[in-house]
Amino acid sequence: MKALAPYLANISALTTESPIDDKKTYIHPKLKNLGSISLVLIREAVAPVVFRNAEQEITDIEWLDDLYVRAVPNKFKYIERNRGLQILRALGIGGRLPQNKTVLYKGQNPSAAFDLNTLVFGDSANYDNRVLPVRAAVNYSDALSLLPKDKCVDETFHNRAMEDGTLFDAESKKNSDNLFTRHFIKPGTLMVQVLSTRGQVLPEIGLKHLLLSVGMAGSYGGQTSVTGINIRTHVVGLYGGKFEQAITSPYELLRGLQGRDANDVLAAKASLHELLQAAHELVIQGDEVAAWQTDLIAAFNQSGSALEQEYRQAQPHVAELFDQWFQ
Amino acid sequence: MKAIITGIQAETLTPFAYHSLMVQGGTATLPELVSDQALMFGLAATLGMMRSSVCLPTKDYRRDMEAMPWRASVLMTEQPRLLSPVVRRLNLTEEAGYKRRIQDVVKKGNLKDFFTTQEVPLGVVFTGALFGFDPFAYSGQDELVIRIGLHRNGMLRLRPVKVEQVRLNAATAALFGHELSVERYLLYGLQLTERMPVKDALQAVQQWN
Numbered sequence: 001m002k003a004l005a006p007y008l009a010n011i012s013a014l015t016t017e018s019p020i021d022d023k024k025t026y027i028h029p030k031l032k033n034l035g036s037i038s039l040v041l042i043r044e045a046v047a048p049v050v051f052r053n054a055e056q057e058i059t060d061i062e063w064l065d066d067l068y069v070r071a072v073p074n075k076f077k078y079i080e081r082n083r084g085l086q087i088l089r090a091l092g093i094g095g096r097l098p099q100n101k102t103v104l105y106k107g108q109n110p111s112a113a114f115d116l117n118t119l120v121f122g123d124s125a126n127y128d129n130r131v132l133p134v135r136a137a138v139n140y141s142d143a144l145s146l147l148p149k150d151k152c153v154d155e156t157f158h159n160r161a162m163e164d165g166t167l168f169d170a171e172s173k174k175n176s177d178n179l180f181t182r183h184f185i186k187p188g189t190l191m192v193q194v195l196s197t198r199g200q201v202l203p204e205i206g207l208k209h210l211l212l213s214v215g216m217a218g219s220y221g222g223q224t225s226v227t228g229i230n231i232r233t234h235v236v237g238l239y240g241g242k243f244e245q246a247i248t249s250p251y252e253l254l255r256g257l258q259g260r261d262a263n264d265v266l267a268a269k270a271s272l273h274e275l276l277q278a279a280h281e282l283v284i285q286g287d288e289v290a291a292w293q294t295d296l297i298a299a300f301n302q303s304g305s306a307l308e309q310e311y312r313q314a315q316p317h318v319a320e321l322f323d324q325w326f327q
Numbered sequence: 328m329k330a331i332i333t334g335i336q337a338e339t340l341t342p343f344a345y346h347s348l349m350v351q352g353g354t355a356t357l358p359e360l361v362s363d364q365a366l367m368f369g370l371a372a373t374l375g376m377m378r379s380s381v382c383l384p385t386k387d388y389r390r391d392m393e394a395m396p397w398r399a400s401v402l403m404t405e406q407p408r409l410l411s412p413v414v415r416r417l418n419l420t421e422e423a424g425y426k427r428r429i430q431d432v433v434k435k436g437n438l439k440d441f442f443t444t445q446e447v448p449l450g451v452v453f454t455g456a457l458f459g460f461d462p463f464a465y466s467g468q469d470e471l472v473i474r475i476g477l478h479r480n481g482m483l484r485l486r487p488v489k490v491e492q493v494r495l496n497a498a499t500a501a502l503f504g505h506e507l508s509v510e511r512y513l514l515y516g517l518q519l520t521e522r523m524p525v526k527d528a529l530q531a532v533q534q535w536n
Binding site: 009014032033034035053054059061062063072073074078082098099100101119122133134135136137139140141142198199200201242243244245246248249250251252321322325326 | 378412421423466
């Protein structure tokens with residue numbers, strides 16, 4: 001984690017600048033806030049997954065003369081932001097309001113609703129007659145399948161038959177017209193997604209919070225009542241640099257993968273890592289990040305751990321940031 | 328402001344969307360341009376000139392653009408394209424349901440929880456110019472990636488290129504108290520002048536302060 005320091009914010013200095021927006025402090029032509037880190041993930045389907053749109057088919061996008069499965073950012077971010085809220089609730093240091101229903105009443109402090117999760121994932125709320133905007137420190141990209149769509153989706157046909165094994169409904173004297181096709185992404189499908197920050201806006205505890213939130217397998221997409229846990233997340237690596245690089249677009253990664261081996265998780269991780277490390281100053285291998293995640297999860301499950309202390313110490317700093325800025 | 332003209336070629340690396348136009352059931356993005364303001368702010372963020380905080384200041388475009396060492400033209404493309412609509416869901420019921428008051432409104436059909444957005448696809452190339460600053464020489468990079476669009480999810484790759492003619496945004500000029508003749512009115516904040524040689528455009532934007 002120490003190597004990441006030049007690209008992260010300092011938790012005890014979130015509010016060093018005076019919030020009076022004199023233009024000298026707002027934008028100055030010197031490189032004071034350079035830094036971008038990208039957490040590159042492979043989302044592996046471990047049960048049927050449904051990422052769909054208005055049609056019943058899986059959402060896709062045309063790229064490199066082919067169609068690829070596309071999961072828009074919210075398909076993942078929504079679930080993970082929710083997990084972040086649950087983590088804060090478990091520790092009793094935030095997540096007071098339901099997700100997407102941030103409400104502030106007159107006379108409340110903004111920190112009554114805004115917490116570390118807000119800092120990491122972004123939010124906004126109406127306050128009096130103003131809107132308080134907090135931009136997300138971490139941007140989610142689309143998740144794109146590594147293989148063309150025709151290789152990673154399947155469908156099943158459903159009909160609602162009667163108990164006697166026919167389609168004939170004896171009560172209404174009609175054949176059932178409840179016939180439809182269910183499309184799903186096949187287990188074993190790999191999707192690449194990039195979570196990135198721009199500028200030194202994410203403190204180290206924020207990064208830990210993010211790693212905890214994306215670290216566990218979960219149920220994503222539609223119809224999870226049928227499939228349950230359906231995505232396992234693998235970390236390709238964490239890449240940092242002064243400037244954001246074009247290669248951190250999942251579409252560019254897909255282009256780079258053409259002609260390389262990406263058939264299984266290990267091969268895909270190795271190929272993606274090779275593409276990414278060439279363009280970045282700071283490179284941390286996925287296995288190391290995965291080890292951090294394991295440690296973080298273990299620390300979270302143990303009460304009174306150092307991680308819990310860190311969360312508790314960060315809370316007043318984060319509260320101060322929101323209260324001072326939005327007063 | 329220095330008399331530097333940097334031609335810019337911008338290519339989308341991911342789709343991006345804005346709520347530019349109302350269409351049946353949702354919104355669509357204007358497919359043929361990236362506004363000058365998106366370019367200026369995106370560049371400021373990429374070059375590390377924004378404050379390092381997730382909390383945003385009150386909105387005052389003039390104050391912010393005045394502080395930037397550059398002005399920009401609108402980025403235009405010859406081949407505008409849009410992706411087919413993507414359905415988005417306003418997901419408020421997931422935790423804790425609705426309050427009674429909202430429930431009544433929803434039951435009357437007055438809350439649209441499904442709406443569509445239409446994005447500009449990747450691989451679209453826009454051209455325009457930046458005045459008063461050469462970000463490539465300044466940062467020592469041959470290309471820069473800026474972020475535009477809703478939630479800043481659109482990645483745009485900037486490269487230097489030679490540009491002869493550009494369109495300016497008369498709405499930006501108006502912020503600085505200057506009047507330019509408008510050829511096409513797209514939105515209140517996007518009013519295009521006719522095409523003009525970059526030298527004339529430079530003279531016009533040098534007065535924006």
